[in-house]
Amino acid sequence: MAGNEDMIICRCEEVTQAEILEAIRDGATTVSGVKRRTRAGMGLCQGRTCRKVVAKMVVTETGQSAEEVLPSTYRPPVRPVTLGTLANEWDE
Amino acid sequence: MIQKQVVVIGGGPAGLSSAIAAAQAGARVTVIDENQRPGGQLFKQIHKFFGSREHYAGRRGIHIGTEMLKEAEALNIEVLLNSVVYGIFEDRTLGVIRDGANLSVRAERVVIATGASENPLVFPGWTLPGVMGAGAAQTMVNLHGVLPGKRCLMVGSGNVGLIVSYQLLQAGADVVAIVEADSKVGGYHVHAEKIRRHGVPILLSHTIREARGKESVEEATLVRLDKNWHPLPGTEQDLQVDFVCLAVGLTPLTELGWMANCRCQSVPGLGGFVLHHNDGMETTVPGIYAAGDCAGVEEASIAMEQGRLAGLSIAESLGLIDRTRSADQRASIQERLKELRRKPAFYDSSADLGNREASTADRASLEPLKVGPGYPTEERFQQGPTAIVECMQEIPCDPCAYVCPRGAISVGRPITKLPHLDTGKCTGCGLCIPGCPGLAIFVVDNTYSPTEALLKLPHEFLPLPKAGEIVEALDRYGRRVTEGRVIKVENPRKFDHTPVVSVVIDKRFSNEVRAVSVRRGRHGR
Numbered sequence: 001m002a003g004n005e006d007m008i009i010c011r012c013e014e015v016t017q018a019e020i021l022e023a024i025r026d027g028a029t030t031v032s033g034v035k036r037r038t039r040a041g042m043g044l045c046q047g048r049t050c051r052k053v054v055a056k057m058v059v060t061e062t063g064q065s066a067e068e069v070l071p072s073t074y075r076p077p078v079r080p081v082t083l084g085t086l087a088n089e090w091d092e
Numbered sequence: 093m094i095q096k097q098v099v100v101i102g103g104g105p106a107g108l109s110s111a112i113a114a115a116q117a118g119a120r121v122t123v124i125d126e127n128q129r130p131g132g133q134l135f136k137q138i139h140k141f142f143g144s145r146e147h148y149a150g151r152r153g154i155h156i157g158t159e160m161l162k163e164a165e166a167l168n169i170e171v172l173l174n175s176v177v178y179g180i181f182e183d184r185t186l187g188v189i190r191d192g193a194n195l196s197v198r199a200e201r202v203v204i205a206t207g208a209s210e211n212p213l214v215f216p217g218w219t220l221p222g223v224m225g226a227g228a229a230q231t232m233v234n235l236h237g238v239l240p241g242k243r244c245l246m247v248g249s250g251n252v253g254l255i256v257s258y259q260l261l262q263a264g265a266d267v268v269a270i271v272e273a274d275s276k277v278g279g280y281h282v283h284a285e286k287i288r289r290h291g292v293p294i295l296l297s298h299t300i301r302e303a304r305g306k307e308s309v310e311e312a313t314l315v316r317l318d319k320n321w322h323p324l325p326g327t328e329q330d331l332q333v334d335f336v337c338l339a340v341g342l343t344p345l346t347e348l349g350w351m352a353n354c355r356c357q358s359v360p361g362l363g364g365f366v367l368h369h370n371d372g373m374e375t376t377v378p379g380i381y382a383a384g385d386c387a388g389v390e391e392a393s394i395a396m397e398q399g400r401l402a403g404l405s406i407a408e409s410l411g412l413i414d415r416t417r418s419a420d421q422r423a424s425i426q427e428r429l430k431e432l433r434r435k436p437a438f439y440d441s442s443a444d445l446g447n448r449e450a451s452t453a454d455r456a457s458l459e460p461l462k463v464g465p466g467y468p469t470e471e472r473f474q475q476g477p478t479a480i481v482e483c484m485q486e487i488p489c490d491p492c493a494y495v496c497p498r499g500a501i502s503v504g505r506p507i508t509k510l511p512h513l514d515t516g517k518c519t520g521c522g523l524c525i526p527g528c529p530g531l532a533i534f535v536v537d538n539t540y541s542p543t544e545a546l547l548k549l550p551h552e553f554l555p556l557p558k559a560g561e562i563v564e565a566l567d568r569y570g571r572r573v574t575e576g577r578v579i580k581v582e583n584p585r586k587f588d589h590t591p592v593v594s595v596v597i598d599k600r601f602s603n604e605v606r607a608v609s610v611r612r613g614r615h616g617r
Contacts, residue, residue: 004216011219049212052343067358071365074347076179081189090195
């Protein structure tokens, strides 16, 4: 993928390949580490598209095995939900 | 807070099977699905399924879905649609968004059957409109009746890539090429043959290098890869395409499992991190079960069996059925799972599955076919019409064994055995042609006239040829060999939309011609 550093990896947050590589050089060894530095995976799709690509880049750059690079922490909501909807409790 | 006995998250084949199995044992089951209709991927699967009779083999996915929904309804299974499970909290309490409101559901037992999502592939231009998942293209075409473009490049030759390519052809798009990074076709041989004979080239050891276009995809560059999948400089070629489909594997959707503290483990052959489970499909968190692709990306038959296991285990744990009584049922499901997995039908990852027969995947020459158990002898060809079973790869599939009224085709056990054709019993009636989900059975009559042969071929494309019409006769690679005269087109209800075309051609080509084209020049490469 060399030479394509402007290429976007996380579409929701518009994070480029160069920014993710820089995060890994900066010491990120996990998908969460990359996420905290770049916001990759924090957008509307919550990383469903880019997390595997980011994990692969971490594996390639750090030499860890695929099993070691855990996905970032999953928290509710797993789908985009507005705060208004969350606050609107269902009446029986 | 609403209390439920059993909640199944996801109404695809795995979820519905688990719901049905649990409800049959007397459990009160609720299925929650985020889509407008249940059935998961089944309703866009317009092809006939593989597998055995237990797995609805030979039926089209859409019909399987309809049947399961009927079963669910008869069992009073509650189905909540347009409802999103956004989280799992303590004590199997689910957060559900429904009709714009936030609903808490506490369940005694939970089945996670959330399926999988499509993998992306990153290359310059991958964010251009027109680059999409193959499954997304399939949804557009088969559910919404919208063709994403006219000229497609398919990336990946697993079953998803092959099946979606075929369906794009049926919908009227041109699949310009399929590229496969590996040196062999990833999916079933018969699926590959179905599109090859309509002229779609499968370029092995190739991948997409770039997609270009102003507003959307107008052009793509391919590149050849070496054995280690490194691009070979100087081998780039440009293709004029207006959409690119990515069929490069699936990732299990395990978010809810992680959230519930279920142990997840990375299994590259199953698509990445999967929900760990025991023999009864229970995860490491008591009361939470997993079934289908979120427990490992395999295929629909396996998902259904896993769902049945989960449903049975739940019924046992709730004291609804006696464990000793269901032991036989569980054992036979395990046995079938073992058979289904003998020759793996994994979509994307043959690399670490050593028991796959790589050598059979790409051989399209007649030689290996002639020594197979489905091929008649030279003498038999001289005696009159006979079927030819061009099934050369050991896959779990046996509907052909049940369609011949004379019992001329047998598969036996294990289900992955190649079909055996008893040419003494075969009369060349051709009823087996629409009975083969892989469309790999043909009838050849070399005795039709001194110079002509009659072929009977499956033909699932519109417009159908008419009796008396002259059509192009294509070989196994979609190349025009000669022309043919259509004698008749059979399309009764029991063929289930696989019309059989009888066409007369020059006898010299009876072993080459395997398709016809009524759209002149379009597929004749």
